Amino acid sequence: MQDEQKKKLKLKVSAIKEGTVIDHIPAKNLFKVISILGLDSINNQITFGTNLESGKLGYKAIVKVSNKFFEDDEINKIALIAPHAKLNIIRDYEVVEKKVVEIPDSIQGIVKCFNPKCITNNERITTSFKVVEKEPISLKCRYCEKLTNSNQISMY
Amino acid sequence: MKKDLISITDFSKDEYLKIMKLAAEFEENPNQDLLKGKVIATLFFEPSTRTRLSFETAINRLGGKIIGFADPDSSSASKGETLHDTIKMVSNYADLIVMRHPLEGAARYAAEVSPVPVINAGDGANQHPTQTLLDMYSILKTQGSLDNLNIFLVGDLKYGRTVHSLLMAMSEFENPIFNFVAPPVLEMPDEYKIFLREKGIKYYEHSEFTDIISAADIIYMTRVQKERFSDPIEYEQVKNIYILRNSMLEKTRPNVKILHPLPRVNEIHTDVDTSEKAYYFTQARNGVFTREAIISHIMNLK
Numbered sequence: 084m085q086d087e088q089k090k091k092l093k094l095k096v097s098a099i100k101e102g103t104v105i106d107h108i109p110a111k112n113l114f115k116v117i118s119i120l121g122l123d124s125i126n127n128q129i130t131f132g133t134n135l136e137s138g139k140l141g142y143k144a145i146v147k148v149s150n151k152f153f154e155d156d157e158i159n160k161i162a163l164i165a166p167h168a169k170l171n172i173i174r175d176y177e178v179v180e181k182k183v184v185e186i187p188d189s190i191q192g193i194v195k196c197f198n199p200k201c202i203t204n205n206e207r208i209t210t211s212f213k214v215v216e217k218e219p220i221s222l223k224c225r226y227c228e229k230l231t232n233s234n235q236i237s238m239y
Numbered sequence: 240m241k242k243d244l245i246s247i248t249d250f251s252k253d254e255y256l257k258i259m260k261l262a263a264e265f266e267e268n269p270n271q272d273l274l275k276g277k278v279i280a281t282l283f284f285e286p287s288t289r290t291r292l293s294f295e296t297a298i299n300r301l302g303g304k305i306i307g308f309a310d311p312d313s314s315s316a317s318k319g320e321t322l323h324d325t326i327k328m329v330s331n332y333a334d335l336i337v338m339r340h341p342l343e344g345a346a347r348y349a350a351e352v353s354p355v356p357v358i359n360a361g362d363g364a365n366q367h368p369t370q371t372l373l374d375m376y377s378i379l380k381t382q383g384s385l386d387n388l389n390i391f392l393v394g395d396l397k398y399g400r401t402v403h404s405l406l407m408a409m410s411e412f413e414n415p416i417f418n419f420v421a422p423p424v425l426e427m428p429d430e431y432k433i434f435l436r437e438k439g440i441k442y443y444e445h446s447e448f449t450d451i452i453s454a455a456d457i458i459y460m461t462r463v464q465k466e467r468f469s470d471p472i473e474y475e476q477v478k479n480i481y482i483l484r485n486s487m488l489e490k491t492r493p494n495v496k497i498l499h500p501l502p503r504v505n506e507i508h509t510d511v512d513t514s515e516k517a518y519y520f521t522q523a524r525n526g527v528f529t530r531e532a533i534i535s536h537i538m539n540l541k
């Protein structure tokens with residue numbers, strides 16, 4: 084049954100020769116992932132599928148980026164919104180490496196501070212947080228020193 | 240590398256002790272020309288006469304010159320200039336910036352932008368570290384030590400930045416005991432209780448303000464503000480409970496001192512003012528010596 088599902092998935096999103104496949108993205112966060120990784124402003128060939136059935140996530144999305152190999156700190160930026168994302172590194176149509184994303188110890192930009200009185204919400208400043216808790220996530224603002232918790236996280 | 244003072248935790252215990260020692264020296268001898276030839280900017284994006292006068296007195300006693308503004312209406316910020324640009328401009332002129340700002344995190348940001356040192360004189364509800372250092376100096380002066388003290392924090396413990404900073408700083412010393420006295424809606428936030436538990440420091444919580452204070456070495460009063468309550472009935476119920484009266488001091492320890500960051504409204508009855516245990520006006524005076532000490536330390540003059 085699982086093999087059959089995998090086969091179906093393969094049919095839905097075409098294979099790539101060289102590059103990275105990002106799997107297990109929650110479907111609702113697909114476009115945020117695309118924007119955080121800057122995939123909307125590069126010239127590489129990109130295919131994606133979304134609203135694919137997945138036991139774990141309900142509905143998931145998958146992105147295939149040709150000729151693109153992410154650095155760890157680049158890809159870890161999506162950990163906040165796609166904590167279970169899995170990366171397959173493809174060389175000559177073969178998966179040569181698998182990676183998972185990890186929540187980094189600090190986060191620059193991406194997330195807004197929850198505190199409306201924070202200077203970062205009133206002047207053009209890149210936010211900066213220390214990750215004080217990873218599960219559930221809790222972020223401490225470098226500026227106002229207030230916590231932004233998982234249910235309060237919103238992105239730029 | 241330049242030194243800034245943005246949050247009380249920016250300083251180590253050794254630095255706290257150095258500030259205390261210098262403050263005592265300045266109390267002995269307040270007029271010292273250490274800032275001769277220096278220009279200090281006092282930028283008050285939010286008015287605070289008390290804090291500004293204390294800083295400006297400290298700067299004058301050190302022989303420095305002052306530039307700046309006392310309220311946002313007379314600053315370029317009122318013309319829509321960003322904090323970034325104001326700080327960039329002022330740091331061309333001054334050797335040190337003292338700033339107060341209504342937004343939280345403004346001081347940390349200014350310190351990043353500015354090549355000259357920044358002292359935070361209050362950033363919204365976030366931090367006011369020079370207040371904490373003057374509180375500590377007042378405690379040291381009256382108790383002879385910062386170790387083994389039973390400290391009662393009374394009133395608004397939820398939003399009161401001064402009590403949070405004092406708790407963090409006093410936790411660096413030997414064997415403190417904290418007693419929190421607050422209405423349930425304004426009790427000490429969990430993050431501070433977790434912090435104390437992790438450090439193995441004892442604390443007790445009370446919603447009654449009665450003869451429990453007989454064990455206190457320090458009673459630190461804060462104001463319970465009406466605006467903090469979403470339910471006005473709830474405020475009416477507690478507003479008279481957290482008022483300190485002279486009669487309540489009868490059974491307290493002879494060494495106990497009452498502190499308050501000022502301004503007070505009604506949380507300390509005026510009949511306490513003549514008590515030997517009242518210390519809040521002297522506490523404010525200590526602010527000048529403490530700020531002389533902080534400026535000297537930040538600018539490597541002592």
Ligand SMILES: [Zn+2]
Nearest residue numbers: 196201224227
């Ligand atoms: Zn913030």
